Amino acid sequence: MFSRIAKRSFSSSAAQNYKVSVLGAGGGIGQPLSLLLKLNHRVTKLALYDLKGAPGVAADISHIPTDSKVEGFTPENDGLKNALTGTDVVLIPAGVPRKPGMTRDDLFNINASIVRDLASAVAEHAPNANVLVISNPVNSTVPIVREVFKQKNVYNKNRLFGVTTLDVLRASRFLSEVVGTNPANERVSVVGGHSGITIVPLLSQTTHKDLKEDVRDALIHRIQFGGDEVVKAKDGAGSATLSMAQAGARFAGAVLKGLDGEKDIIEPTFVENPIFQNEGIDFFATEVTLGPEGVSKIHGLGEISSHEEELISKAKEALVKNIAKGQTFVTEK
Template sequence: MLTKFATRHFSSTASTAYKVSVLGAAGGIGQPLSLLMKLNHKVTQLSLYDLRLGAGVATDISHIPTNSTVTGFGPEDNGLAKALDGADVVLIPAGVPRKPGMTRDDLFNTNASIVRDLAKAAADHSPNAAILVISNPVNSTVPIVAEVLKAKGVYNPKKLFGVTTLDVLRSSRFLSEVAKTNPVHEIVPVVGGHSGITIVPLISQTNHKNLPKETYDALVHRIQFGGDEVVQAKGGAGSATLSMAQAGARFAGAVLNGLAGEQDIVECSFVDSPLYKSEGVEFFSSKVTLGVDGVKQIHGLGNLTNAEEEMVNTAKETLIKNIEKGVNFVKQNP
């Protein structure tokens, strides 16, 4: 039986007042993500940082009447440290977006430096926070954050997450279009990583196990490369920002629910995982149960079809290279 994602059973034993910091809050993802976090009632302090317009976005969002205070910071006056101080959850959407023809890996050189520097600041000023990495390429940026935290002596694998939730959202939507169903009721685990062929939707674990091969192949391809649709549709003027903001807010909400002691909070995420460590795959996305300490349980993949097994094997090969790229970047650019 498939566990429902982000099921919520409230427990009153843990605090439900949290500080959330968004790093890159004035960007295409950062602004709608900040808005959505302002609407989350567990967030009592919302701290927004960007190189420019952080204070402006904070002022704009602060007018929304939910029970949280919003503060905005820029690089001046030690703003990044102030934004991070005491944070429970740190969201990192900072970086440059994809342009037509670019893969997530093409973003690496620019975004790797940004993520490394933000990870250093988080290690110094919010070492106990759950860190949610949105900046692409996630398969490499999450290992970058891990290496920085290790170097600073504050690495907690239970509190580092690569946000792959957009793949889950797309899977629900695209499958519903094929199956002519309500996407709200389509729950699709997505495992592997967060780019192209590393994205493995487990369609066999839904109610639509017997799709015609041509339909299935087209669906999987659309899920894996759905981001390209947005880049092309925006004519090079942007990438998936609004859907990614919703994905980030959903996952952040699930993390907050876990921290608050709610039970059976399950989402997919790219985490430090034991599933394929023996094969050299240090990070892997699968269903995880979230709790008061971050990751409470990492779930296995369950029964897979031959096609899914093949996709997982292909994903592992690519992930080893992606992860190594992130680790090597920190070694060469500490």
């Protein structure tokens, strides 16, 4: 399925200039994410916002010699408005990190309010931006953003994304460890959602479809719950921040390539998706083609194994509840 990526053709025109805004830039994800975005040559304006710390992060990374202007903002002096005005891409990593014993759903009541309020600001000051939601639980926070945008009459389904790229990175890395290959050469499409059993790696579409059942099941479980490894290893000091920053930067880079007119930019992401909408599941992660208008094409699942069908069935049951939780958080307030 990922073989299409190797066939990308690139625009011959010079890259355009883009403003990118990071909401939550002072946090564990926000700081390394901002650093990685400073290294992206398409980002000529980088606006960093947080309740505190963003001006310091901006000053720090502004010393890196790439051709972009970095500014840091806090709530004072219309900081959020200024960070968002004229932006092309908004990344939202704001929120509290997961702690040992805490599931992504445990984060909901804290992070839902943060995401709702930031989404309201985006709707007001950057209604045409591409919005990349990192704040967990993504299965619920993306529906929150949609409901806020709908209330503000600015919703564009092609410009709202839940970033699930970390699941893709983990799948490539963990698969390579099992089969003894270079992870850079492993391409695994991951569909569904972005927590636990909603994460479904389509291993049957790789060149390693004949893994022994026990090996396959252990690999899938590790991909689904890989975040727990980091939470445990950090011993209460945080969750997956550095790897998530890389995932966010990779997906933001893909969105920027699409905006810039590059062809065949394909990444999995959690978007409003027709694939299971007749079953009441408005959002589902599959591969999409990215273009100047955001999502230009949503791809189907392709040929999958009977085992993957079972995994997707379980994922759908959880997603119905996750999505509804986000929607009702906004509509019942």
